[in-house]
Amino acid sequence: xxxxxxxxxxxxxxxxxxxxxxxxxxxxxxxxxxxxxxxxxxxxxxxx
Amino acid sequence: xxxxxxxxxxxxxxxxxxxxxxxxxxxxxxxxxxxxxxxxxxxxxxxxxxxxxxxxxxxxxxxxxxxxxxxxxxxxxxxxxxxxxxxxxxxxxxxxxxxxxxxxxxxxxxxxxxxxxxxxxxxxxxxxxxxxxxxxxxxxxxxxxxxx
Numbered sequence: 001x002x003x004x005x006x007x008x009x010x011x012x013x014x015x016x017x018x019x020x021x022x023x024x025x026x027x028x029x030x031x032x033x034x035x036x037x038x039x040x041x042x043x044x045x046x047x048x
Numbered sequence: 049x050x051x052x053x054x055x056x057x058x059x060x061x062x063x064x065x066x067x068x069x070x071x072x073x074x075x076x077x078x079x080x081x082x083x084x085x086x087x088x089x090x091x092x093x094x095x096x097x098x099x100x101x102x103x104x105x106x107x108x109x110x111x112x113x114x115x116x117x118x119x120x121x122x123x124x125x126x127x128x129x130x131x132x133x134x135x136x137x138x139x140x141x142x143x144x145x146x147x148x149x150x151x152x153x154x155x156x157x158x159x160x161x162x163x164x165x166x167x168x169x170x171x172x173x174x175x176x177x178x179x180x181x182x183x184x185x186x187x188x189x190x191x192x193x194x195x196x
Contacts, residue, residue, distance in 0.1 A: 001180045003166055006138050007173045010145035014115060017146055020059045023050060024098050030186065043185045 001039070008037045050098060056081060057091045058100050061113050066147065069130040071110035071118035102193050112193065115142030125167075126152045136196075137180045144168040 001009075012033055016022055025033075027046045034044050050058070057077055064072040074092070078085045089108045095101050102112040110118050115134050117123075123134040125143045127150065134140040134153070144151035144167065152167035152175070159181070166175035184196045 001138075001182065003137075003141070003173055003176075003178045003180065006180055007141050007145070007168070010115075010138065010141040014142045014146040015148075017062060017114075018059075020055060022055070022058065022100075024100060034186075043182070045185075046187050 005037050005039070009033065009039070012036060050095070050100070051091070053081075053083070053087065054091050054095055054098075054100070057088065058095055058113075061101065061110060062116075065113055065116040065132070069116075069132045071113065071116070074108050099190050115139030115146060122155050123153055124155075137178075140166070141168065141173075 027048050030046050031048055034040070034046070060077060060080060061072060064070070064076070072080075074085050074088045078088045081088070092101070092103060092108050092110070096103050100113075101110055103109060104111040104118075112118065112135050115138075117133040117135045117139070119133065121133045121135060123137060123140040125132040125134050125140050127144070127147065129149075132143050134143055137155070140151075140153040140155070150167065150169050152165060154163065154165045156162070157164050157178070164176040164178055166173070166178060168174060184191070189196045
């Protein structure tokens with residue numbers, strides 16, 4: 001993963017950690033975030 | 049599903065990391081939450097089971113609350129207020145993403161040994177170009193999160 005992609009992913013992955021009502025991400029949510037930054041293929045397949 | 053106690057403890061842990069760059073102990077959490085250390089322990093174990101944090105092996109000491117590490121790592125994240133430690137290169141960008149601050153991380157390329165400096169300035173990636181190598185696919189991140 002390039003640093004550019006990592007930064008793009010970090011910006012949509014981490015800010016919710018400061019939500020007092022945070023819940024763990026579901027595999028559907030993770031897939032959606034990976035899709036949003038173009039992480040595709042078997043390596044990034046989270047099982048759905 | 050996280051309980052109300054889990055949520056309060058998890059949120060307190062993050063606030064503590066942000067304010068001090070360190071993880072709180074079970075004693076500090078118990079004092080601040082006004083609950084027993086036994087209750088804290090139960091909640092920490094539950095939070096770990098839900099991948100909300102990681103504990104040091106065979107203990108109730110917090111190891112990771114991603115993107116923060118409670119122990120020094122090769123990924124220090126310098127901000128205007130603190131030097132945090134990130135668990136990995138991804139988390140070195142996760143910290144400025146979480147906090148909305150500028151950052152700089154100096155580390156060493158594990159492939160060629162070159163010193164790399166990267167971070168965030170004004171919301172934009174700054175410093176070295178680079179590629180992050182993942183040894184473990186995301187579906188297996190938590191099989192052995194320390195190795196990941």
